[in-house]
Amino acid sequence: MLCSIHKGTCSACVAAAGFLSLVGVCLLYLPDPFALEPRVSVSAQERPVTLLIWTHPFGRHQTLPDCSALRQVGGCTLTADRSAYPRADAVVVHHREVATGAAELPPEPRPCAQKWIWLNYESPAHTPGLWRFEGVFNLTMSYRTDSDIFLPYGYLIPRVRGAKHVPNRSTHPLHSPPRSHLLRPRLLAWVISNWSESHARVALYRQLRRYIQVDVYGSAGRPVPEDRGGGGGSGSVVRLLGRYQFYLALENSQHTDYITEKLWNAVLAGAVPVVLGPSRENYERFLPPEAFIHVDDFPTVRGLALYLLMLRRNPSRLRRHLDWRGGYSLHRPALWAEHYCAACRATRRTRGRTDVVKDLTTWFRS
Ligand SMILES: *[C@@H]1O[C@H](CO)[C@@H](O)[C@H](O)[C@H]1NC(C)=O
Numbered sequence: 001m002l003c004s005i006h007k008g009t010c011s012a013c014v015a016a017a018g019f020l021s022l023v024g025v026c027l028l029y030l031p032d033p034f035a036l037e038p039r040v041s042v043s044a045q046e047r048p049v050t051l052l053i054w055t056h057p058f059g060r061h062q063t064l065p066d067c068s069a070l071r072q073v074g075g076c077t078l079t080a081d082r083s084a085y086p087r088a089d090a091v092v093v094h095h096r097e098v099a100t101g102a103a104e105l106p107p108e109p110r111p112c113a114q115k116w117i118w119l120n121y122e123s124p125a126h127t128p129g130l131w132r133f134e135g136v137f138n139l140t141m142s143y144r145t146d147s148d149i150f151l152p153y154g155y156l157i158p159r160v161r162g163a164k165h166v167p168n169r170s171t172h173p174l175h176s177p178p179r180s181h182l183l184r185p186r187l188l189a190w191v192i193s194n195w196s197e198s199h200a201r202v203a204l205y206r207q208l209r210r211y212i213q214v215d216v217y218g219s220a221g222r223p224v225p226e227d228r229g230g231g232g233g234s235g236s237v238v239r240l241l242g243r244y245q246f247y248l249a250l251e252n253s254q255h256t257d258y259i260t261e262k263l264w265n266a267v268l269a270g271a272v273p274v275v276l277g278p279s280r281e282n283y284e285r286f287l288p289p290e291a292f293i294h295v296d297d298f299p300t301v302r303g304l305a306l307y308l309l310m311l312r313r314n315p316s317r318l319r320r321h322l323d324w325r326g327g328y329s330l331h332r333p334a335l336w337a338e339h340y341c342a343a344c345r346a347t348r349r350t351r352g353r354t355d356v357v358k359d360l361t362t363w364f365r366s
């Protein structure tokens with residue numbers, strides 16, 4: 001096997017990763033992570049990539065996708081059958097299961113040139129046991145823009161004038177509301193499933209409700225009305241938010257790039273998100289500055305509440321927070337199908353290269 005020949009090419013990969021994150025910064029809005037990488041065409045004689053899904057994230061079994069149909073990523077064989085381990089080009093390891101002991105890491109020694117891919121979409125505050133995995137993985141995959149394989153919870157795609165848009169399950173054209181639908185029947189909602197007094201978002205809520213009506217849904221409030229079709233998911237939340245002017249998109253903890261489906265539910269529903277998470281600059285890498293209201297924009301919580309109340313009385317000011325929508329579609333990658341396809345693509349791109357994730361803890365917590 002040719003393993004040793006390829007050692008020492010890591011500086012090239014670091015440079016490539018650096019370049020990609022630079023592109024992200026320069027474009028202001030994040031580009032389509034799939035469009036970011038040059039298209040890798042699969043020639044007929046090229047061996048397909050075998051990707052082994054080591055555990056189904058959180059133990060929830062899923063049918064594995066057909067990547068050529070889902071994302072036009074060809075030459076991928078996805079499997080969750082561990083007997084494929086000796087011939088797998090890469091193994092996707094979801095952090096939670098190996099950190100809690102629900103699953104062991106794949107066995108050593110590893111097949112030559114095999115890549116282990118660290119998959120994690122929780123925030124650092126909810127990612128225990130990182131220290132155990134220093135120097136274990138070859139590639140990272142997360143919501144962080146500087147991951148080896150970057151795929152956020154959602155991202156905007158600028159709409160090209162005149163181009164045909166066939167809406168599908170995960171890409172939704174956004175619309176700026178017509179004058180008659182600018183004002184919505186209800187004011188401000190918050191859906192909260194994990195109520196914890198230690199979270200900054202609970203402290204914010206307690207202050208905010210002194211000045212403005214907040215309708216609370218979830219385990220600590222009213223139940224979210226069920227989807228007629230059942231099935232749960234975010235469909236029912238999005239439908240609920242469609243009646244609201246504003247939505248509290250408050251992350252459970254504040255970390256770099258940690259912007260979750262809470263934000264994108266509001267964006268999809270056309271409710272203006274009020275965000276608590278990373279800094280405003282960080283959010284502005286994901287969406288236009290006027291597309292959200294950041295709690296840090298105001299010196300006091302009272303100031304924030306008064307601003308929201310003022311917007312309801314000033315449709316032209318309110319419109320500024322919504323007019324940007326006409327130029328974008330929202331893409332929300334399906335967990336975990338698109339992640340696996342992105343991992344497959346990255347495996348092909350990095351074939352023959354040695355990569356080692358040395359400072360997982362320091363990096364992920366930074
Ligand atoms: C959904 O539409 C988007 C944009 O038109 C496209 O990039 C994506 O490949 C489509 N996905 C599927 C599953 O058709």
Ligand SMILES: *[C@@H]1O[C@H](CO)[C@@H](O)[C@H](O)[C@H]1NC(C)=O
Nearest residue numbers: 125126194195196198199252
């Ligand atoms: C809820 O929040 C607490 C405090 O941060 C945390 O310890 C716990 O893991 C969270 N639960 C879930 C299900 O996320």
Ligand SMILES: *[C@@H]1O[C@H](CO)[C@@H](O)[C@H](O)[C@H]1NC(C)=O
Nearest residue numbers: 113114135138353354355356
């Ligand atoms: C993957 O990481 C391991 C552990 O650091 C390392 O020994 C191996 O050479 C790496 N393999 C590849 C293909 O990058």
